[in-house]
Amino acid sequence: MSNSNHLLEQAQREIEALSKTSQTAAGQAEPAAKATDGHIDALNEVFALFRINYHNQYYKAYSDSTVLAQIKKLWLESLVRFEPETIRRGAREVIETSDYLPTLHRMIAACQGSLSKHGLKEPHAAYIEACHAPSPKAAHRWSHPAVYYAGKASDWYFLASSSERAAYPVFAQHYKRLCEQVINGIRLPQPNAPALPENIETPLSREENQRRLEALRSELDL
Incomplete structure (x- = not known):
């Protein structure tokens, strides 16, 4: 007893x-x-x-x-x-x-x-990755989508502007919750990278700008 x-x-x-x-x-x-x-x-x-x-x-x-x-x-x-x-x-x-x-x-x-069996980093290593990832965050090649979503849930500005002592516990909480979802068989979608514009314009040279300006003046009789 x-x-x-x-x-x-x-x-x-x-x-x-x-x-x-x-x-x-x-x-x-x-x-x-x-x-x-x-x-x-x-x-x-x-x-x-x-x-x-x-x-x-x-x-x-x-x-x-x-x-x-x-x-x-x-x-x-x-x-x-x-x-x-x-x-x-x-x-x-x-x-x-x-x-x-x-x-x-x-x-x-x-x-x-084991987190590694599911392709997941340990919480602190994931935190370091989230803090060092460049913007745009969605376009970064993440070790696992869980790191991205944990960072997003924690707020990127909060992670960047706060000390590790303040930010890490918040990140770790979100990350561990997401890890449990992955372990339970949930597949997290890849972050949506911002789409590139269909037409990417090349800046005009100085000479071309000058020619177009002169043509415009001629049309307007300036």
Whole structure:
């Protein structure tokens, strides 16, 4: 029972920590994702897999059914940002790579997966790319569209005029949200580069300008 209470307290602390870092630049929390039947089914499957693979650890940690229900609720609140299949994939990765029953933090990391596998940079490297990209931003060859959209959501002027201490947390929040979408299978469109004019006029030479001016004077009898 004491071990179950410890796990519950640990899960609560992890979710509280996550909630503190989920504020928008304006200081208001983003709308929380709603759990679907698919999320609930996926989470139940995950705990069933844990029970099978970590048999003794599982029953020692979750011997109290009431505490187990509370822990599942806390996990659901944190994992709802991922698609159900992503949650299942995360559980399979945990089982294949660890001999120990995972914490919520370990499970979130497994669901997120390696950013490099999805062609994504680590947040700080993405921030540096966004800050150094020349204008027009949409025409820049980005390492991944997520970097561009995170910069756009953060406001390009804000990134350029603010210190890293102020700007990076805002950028990182938007970037991590976009990374989660990519990991969940959403394909971000390429930025729309500004279209070039159909006819590009070449400036007239000084001599041509002079000839045209003289022709105009002749027409006007000046």
